[in-house]
Amino acid sequence: MVALFVRLKWALTTGRIRVAPARTRVAIGIGLAVGLLVSGSLAVTLISLRSRPDLAVGVIGTFFTLQLLAWTLAPLIAFGVDETVDPRRFALLPLPPAVLQRGLLASSVVGYLPVFNMVVLVGAAIGLSTDWAVLPVAVLCCAVQLATCVVFSRAASTSMAALMSSRRGRDLGMAVGIGVVVVYTGGSILLNTHTSTGGAAALAAMRALLWGPPGSLAKIPAALAAGAPVRLLIAAATALVFGALGWWWWSAALRRSLVTMPSTTAGSSPARAGDLGSAVADSVRGTALLVAARDLRLAWRDPLRRLPWMVVVLFTIGWPFILRDGSAGMFGVLLGSVMVGAQTANQLGIEGSALW
Numbered sequence: 001m002v003a004l005f006v007r008l009k010w011a012l013t014t015g016r017i018r019v020a021p022a023r024t025r026v027a028i029g030i031g032l033a034v035g036l037l038v039s040g041s042l043a044v045t046l047i048s049l050r051s052r053p054d055l056a057v058g059v060i061g062t063f064f065t066l067q068l069l070a071w072t073l074a075p076l077i078a079f080g081v082d083e084t085v086d087p088r089r090f091a092l093l094p095l096p097p098a099v100l101q102r103g104l105l106a107s108s109v110v111g112y113l114p115v116f117n118m119v120v121l122v123g124a125a126i127g128l129s130t131d132w133a134v135l136p137v138a139v140l141c142c143a144v145q146l147a148t149c150v151v152f153s154r155a156a157s158t159s160m161a162a163l164m165s166s167r168r169g170r171d172l173g174m175a176v177g178i179g180v181v182v183v184y185t186g187g188s189i190l191l192n193t194h195t196s197t198g199g200a201a202a203l204a205a206m207r208a209l210l211w212g213p214p215g216s217l218a219k220i221p222a223a224l225a226a227g228a229p230v231r232l233l234i235a236a237a238t239a240l241v242f243g244a245l246g247w248w249w250w251s252a253a254l255r256r257s258l259v260t261m262p263s264t265t266a267g268s269s270p271a272r273a274g275d276l277g278s279a280v281a282d283s284v285r286g287t288a289l290l291v292a293a294r295d296l297r298l299a300w301r302d303p304l305r306r307l308p309w310m311v312v313v314l315f316t317i318g319w320p321f322i323l324r325d326g327s328a329g330m331f332g333v334l335l336g337s338v339m340v341g342a343q344t345a346n347q348l349g350i351e352g353s354a355l356w
Contacts, residue, residue: 001095005103009110032112039116043123053130057222058206060124061215064145067117068214071149072156073180091258101254108150121146128221138221141239148214148243155250158257213242312339 017025046063049056090100108114121142129135209215216235223232316336 001099002103002106005107006110009107013111035112035116036119039119042120046120046123046127049127050129053222056127056130057218058203058210060127061210061218062206063124064214064217065209065212067145068149068152071153074153097251097255097258100258101251104154104254105147105150108154109146114146114150117146117149124218128218130222131225134221134225137224141217141220144239144243145214145217148239148246151243151246151250155246155253158250158253161257211238213238308343312336312343315339 017028020028046056046060049059093100095103109118122139124145125135125138125142128138128141210219216238219235220232220239223229223235316333316339
């Protein structure tokens, strides 16, 4: 049954390419080439850390933690779940939840993004192998890392499948996306403005992440090579317990999603007095105004349109105050104006009925 799920996901993935137009296939090919180039560059960077074993464990452990966060938050930021592994599509099939869970786990590693992650993890395994004798253990740790990322990503998407199909769920995804941008920007600014203490703070954060999952996986090859059984057992136990908790969370969410249905529907909310349902387009001008008003309202309700404008407002108002020293503030203002102009032009790339 697991092999059947893998073949089904492979058929769906390749079928989209076969039926796509020629220009879409060219775009997919370019995207794959760029993804392989970026992942290969990251893999080479991690491999180069093999000559710095004191730094490799901390950097790769931090990478493991950030990779898990990215996989877990992806369902929120992407405003939905992957339809090819949505468990609700298998609700009517006579499959036990345990079999379905194993099949979804195997099918989740079939695709473009899992392949890019595998390339980077191969580089991480080589970077952790200070001695070639521990390379098989490092490869096993990276395989456990990929499985942990898939389990927590599927658990999060299964738990939030009903929520992400609503507008509130998409608003939550928008808030998470803005939060990621703010945290990344703030962290970069703190590290760059406090150069003397930023390096020490970064090293302390890396050491702290190594004690928790999944950063502890990066300590296993080094502990094995150094002959430290206590550190090895603690790191392995931390990673295994964390993976077991993720598997239990996914199992509970999967069973619940197979036997429950959302309590509300798209048409269950009453219309407000200010809605456009009573408007009548009795002329060309009236039709244009009606459609434009409708599209403006949908532009604010649609997170895919609202998120870029929120990011523009954040950088336009906040960035000049961050770069207030010297003449750098002027470039912050210019950045905001460039982003506003680019986002205004990008509105033509969004399909909207008012653009006719």
